[in-house]
Amino acid sequence: MAVNNNATILRRELLTRIAQLLSENQLVEKIDRIPLEMRPRKSGYSRCCVHKDRAVLKYKTMAILGFNIQDETDELTPLSHYAQLAIDRTEQTDVMLTVVDEACSSCVKVNYVVTNMCRGCVARPCEVNCPKDAISFDSNNQANIEHNKCVNCGICQKVCPFHAIIYTPVPCEESCPVGAITKNEAGIEVIDNEKCIQCGKCVVACPFGAVMEKSHLVEIATKKRNGKELVALVAPAIIAQFKADYGKILGGVKQVGFDHIYEVAWGAEETTIREAAELQEKLAEGQSFMTTSCCPSYVNLVNRHIEELKPFVSHTPSPMAITAEMARKQHPDAVIVFIGPCTAKRFEAFHNPNIDCVLSFEEFGAMLVANGIDIDRCEPIEPNKKINALANSFAASGGVAACVKAKLPEGFPLQGLVINGIDQANIRILKSLTKNPQGNLVEVMSCEGGCINGCNVIANPKVGLRQINDYVLKNTKVEETKR
Numbered sequence: 409m410a411v412n413n414n415a416t417i418l419r420r421e422l423l424t425r426i427a428q429l430l431s432e433n434q435l436v437e438k439i440d441r442i443p444l445e446m447r448p449r450k451s452g453y454s455r456c457c458v459h460k461d462r463a464v465l466k467y468k469t470m471a472i473l474g475f476n477i478q479d480e481t482d483e484l485t486p487l488s489h490y491a492q493l494a495i496d497r498t499e500q501t502d503v504m505l506t507v508v509d510e511a512c513s514s515c516v517k518v519n520y521v522v523t524n525m526c527r528g529c530v531a532r533p534c535e536v537n538c539p540k541d542a543i544s545f546d547s548n549n550q551a552n553i554e555h556n557k558c559v560n561c562g563i564c565q566k567v568c569p570f571h572a573i574i575y576t577p578v579p580c581e582e583s584c585p586v587g588a589i590t591k592n593e594a595g596i597e598v599i600d601n602e603k604c605i606q607c608g609k610c611v612v613a614c615p616f617g618a619v620m621e622k623s624h625l626v627e628i629a630t631k632k633r634n635g636k637e638l639v640a641l642v643a644p645a646i647i648a649q650f651k652a653d654y655g656k657i658l659g660g661v662k663q664v665g666f667d668h669i670y671e672v673a674w675g676a677e678e679t680t681i682r683e684a685a686e687l688q689e690k691l692a693e694g695q696s697f698m699t700t701s702c703c704p705s706y707v708n709l710v711n712r713h714i715e716e717l718k719p720f721v722s723h724t725p726s727p728m729a730i731t732a733e734m735a736r737k738q739h740p741d742a743v744i745v746f747i748g749p750c751t752a753k754r755f756e757a758f759h760n761p762n763i764d765c766v767l768s769f770e771e772f773g774a775m776l777v778a779n780g781i782d783i784d785r786c787e788p789i790e791p792n793k794k795i796n797a798l799a800n801s802f803a804a805s806g807g808v809a810a811c812v813k814a815k816l817p818e819g820f821p822l823q824g825l826v827i828n829g830i831d832q833a834n835i836r837i838l839k840s841l842t843k844n845p846q847g848n849l850v851e852v853m854s855c856e857g858g859c860i861n862g863c864n865v866i867a868n869p870k871v872g873l874r875q876i877n878d879y880v881l882k883n884t885k886v887e888e889t890k891r
Contacts, residue, residue, distance in 0.1 A: 414454070415617030419468065420866075421446065423625070423771055426472050427778035430629035436495070439487045442469060460510070467508040471620035474627070476506045494626040502758045504606055504622055504751050507589075507597050511618035514595035515578040519560045522551045525572035534564035534573065583613035585831050586713055605708035607830060607854045608751035608863030621751050621864070624765040625774075628745060631764075632665050637742040640666040641731050641763070644673045645749045645803035645859040647879050648872025649769050654879060655788030661747065663786055664775045668739060671792050672746075675731035676702075676799040676811070682724040683808075684815035687849055695720065696845045700808050702726040704756035705854035709830060709838075716842050720850075727802060728753060732762035747772055749862030752854060768864035797883035803876050805829075805858035809851040823847040829856030 425442050429435040443462040447453060453461045467477050469487055473494040528549025535543045535551065542557035543564060551572070553564070565573040580589050580597055588603035589610050597618065599610070610619045632638055640661050647654050661669055679702060690698050701707055701722040710717045725733075728746055735744050745765045746757050757763040767775075776783065798814060801807030805828045813822055825847030827834050841850065855861045860876060861869035 413615070415615060418465075419617055419620070420770060420774060422465070422468055422472055423623070423774035424777045426469070426623075426625055427629075427771070427774045430625060431775075431778050433633065435626070435629075436488050436491045439469065439491045442487070464508060464511045467510050468617070468620055471506050471508065472623045472625065474500065474622045474624065476503060476622070477508055478506070491626070495630050497627070500622075500624075500627075500758065502755055503601055504754050504758075505599055505604065505608070505611065506620055506622060507599060508618045508620055509594075509596045511616050512596045512614075513616050513618070514591070514597075515580075517578050517581070517591075518555050519575055519577065520553055520558060520562065520565060521574055521576050522553055523572050523574055524550075525570050526551045526568075527570050527572070529569065531569070533567040533569070537563050537567050539563070579613040579615055580610040580619060583609040585609070585835055586709065589619075603712060605705050605712060605830070605854070606750075606752040606755040607705040611751065611863050621754070621768070623771060624745075624754075624767065625771055628743070628765050628767060631743045637668070637739060638666045639668045639670065639735050639739050639742045639744045640767075641670050641672050641728060641735060641744065641746045643728070643746070643748040643753075643803070643859065644671075644676060644800040644876070645862065645865070645872070646747060646769065646772075647800060648803060648860040648869070648875050649773070649865060649867045650783050651871075651875070652783045653788060654791055656783055656786045658789040658791065659786030660776060660781055660783045661772075662789060663781050664772070664779060666745070668735075668742070669789065670731050670735050671795060672727045672731045672748075673795045673797075673799040673802070674792060675727035675729070675734075676802040677796050678730045679724055679727045679802075680799065680808075680811040680815050683722050684812050686722055686724055687812065688816070688820070691848060697841065697848045697850055698722055699841075699850040699852055700812075702802065702808060703752065703852055703854050705750070705752035706827075706830065706852040708752065708755070709835070709854075714835070714839055717838060720842070726756065727799075728756065729760055729762070732757075732760060736762040749859045749865050750855065751863055769862075769866050770864045773866045797880045800876060800880055803859045804873055805853045805856070806851065807858065808853075809849060812849060822849060825850045827852040828858075830854045 429438055443465040446465055447458050447461040449458055455461055466487060470490055473490050475490055540557045540559055542554045543551055545551055586603050586605055588600045589597050592598045611621055646657055650657050658669055687698050699721050701724055710721055732744055743764045745767050746763055747767045749769055754766040757766045798811055801810055806826050809824045809826055816822060857869045860872040
């Protein structure tokens with residue numbers, strides 16, 4: 409979900425500016441100037457006026473400081489006040505996403521619209537085929553849709569010979585696979601946290617950048633400044649984020665301030681071993697199939713929307729959880745930070761006592777830029793050679809199933825099904841599995857393509873997949889040579 413658009417660029421600039429102020433220990437003193445510096449009075453602006461732009465930037469900055477926009481009780485409260493509150497904060501909540509109401513454009517939900525390409529043809533298939541008689545023609549022979557009659561079946565769009573009818577979605581609502589984001593009485597989008605599965609698709613989909621993810625940047629910097637030891641748990645998908653040697657990427661993690669680094673690929677290998685054993689055990693007990701459990705967005709989907717699947721979800725902890733448990737034993741008083749690709753991992757980490765904070769790939773990239781660190785010039789740290797390189801395949805769709813297959817005994821009757829991305833169509837497939845199993849091992853990834861296409865990635869997932877595959881292939885060959 410690495411999207412190059414102005415909304416994404418704006419969010420990353422805000423992250424970089426905050427990371428820089430934290431690095432300089434000037435957050436409280438200078439944060440109020442961020443909206444003014446990014447939108448000077450005589451500059452161009454994105455919305456109606458420079459003041460609207462500045463208001464939007466203020467509230468997006470609040471989210472990066474870790475606040476819900478609804479936390480504001482006085483509009484005159486400056487960002488510096490929230491910055492100090494963030495520095496002093498000792499507790500967080502598991503509400504990870506917030507809608508910036510000033511940025512939300514209240515998109516009108518009129519799904520099918522007739523454009524000026526309508527030729528007023530004699531055939532009029534749109535009118536003839538409409539099941540609700542919602543289409544009529546005006547005096548200029550232009551088609552019009554009566555939206556109070558329209559049921560959004562889409563037939564008119566399909567039959568128009570001039571492609572004059574277009575579909576206009578509400579992007580955030582359209583992207584949400586579980587209907588967790590809807591308009592309130594004021595027309596502003598609101599996230600229902602009881603329904604939300606933390607997939608982050610709405611963050612990427614909103615063209616106004618109105619959906620923001622709350623950040624732990626301030627917590628991490630504050631704990632480091634207070635002398636706490638920082639431990640990084642690095643997700644395998646980080647290999648896909650930079651066109652650099654993996655060792656140099658790990659060197660970059662060290663250079664931004666982490667004292668110790670653990671590769672979550674180690675936890676992935678352990679997850680593989682446990683899931684392979686669990687699969688054999690469950691099938692021997694007569695269960696028809698088992699699904700993977702490493703994607704927290706999928707686990708949230710089951711817990712909140714497909715409860716009948718609960719008995720079929722693997723009980724094996726995720727690679728992040730397994731790695732965090734080991735890191736906590738070795739560094740009981742340290743601040744343990746997972747560096748990863750998505751909102752869902754932030755949610756999972758909140759409910760895991762072994763993890764203190766989460767740093768997204770976007771935020772890690774912002775820290776590199778803010779500190780003037782060039783990954784290519786970092787002193788490399790050798791990756792852990794005891795980890796099977798194949799474990800890094802967890803970052804891509806199909807990788808978990810491939811790793812489990814490698815741990816099963818030869819001749820095991822594995823029938824794999826890969827659910828590549830959670831959308832409404834795949835949710836229907838998942839709901840049908842208890843009655844109509846389509847395999848005995850079902851791998852589920854919320855993001856199409858896997859973690860390399862998470863909502864917080866900073867690289868093209870197609871390029872990232874090639875980098876992951878190259879790394880696995882290269883290092884597997886080395887291991888085979890050693891044998």
